[in-house]
Amino acid sequence: xxxxxxxxxxxxxxxxxxxxxxxxxxxxxxxxxxxxxxxxxxxxxxxxxxxxxxxxxxxxxxxxxxxxxxxxxxxxxxxxxxxxxxxxxxxxxxxxxxxxxxxxxxxxxxxxxxxxxxxxxxxxxxxxxxxxx
Numbered sequence: 001x002x003x004x005x006x007x008x009x010x011x012x013x014x015x016x017x018x019x020x021x022x023x024x025x026x027x028x029x030x031x032x033x034x035x036x037x038x039x040x041x042x043x044x045x046x047x048x049x050x051x052x053x054x055x056x057x058x059x060x061x062x063x064x065x066x067x068x069x070x071x072x073x074x075x076x077x078x079x080x081x082x083x084x085x086x087x088x089x090x091x092x093x094x095x096x097x098x099x100x101x102x103x104x105x106x107x108x109x110x111x112x113x114x115x116x117x118x119x120x121x122x123x124x125x126x127x128x129x130x131x132x133x
Contacts, residue, residue: 001036003133004110006120007102010048014064020121027119027133038074041109043102045076079105086112097127
């Protein structure tokens, strides 16, 4: 199984005050025995680090960065120019949803790379007919 992580999943997992924290931890526990291949994008990391730095502080953002880059087995996908163009096309296709560029890039890569699920709590993914965790 290949799972692409969204910002909302990182926030829910790492921020106990988040409304989805318990659900995120439960999903991770249920995923663990399957040992899925996990992915995220540099755009999601930047968005998450920004949120963490503002809400929790730069030290926590640095800790998250180090965990993702050095300690986790998560693969980080760098957006290529064609992925950026694909994200813009997704934004146009789903203009009624008003997707952010980061969400649109995640949706684009979900399809391009044949991901099984996106780990997210963002309703926009369901509205764009993406299989979520």
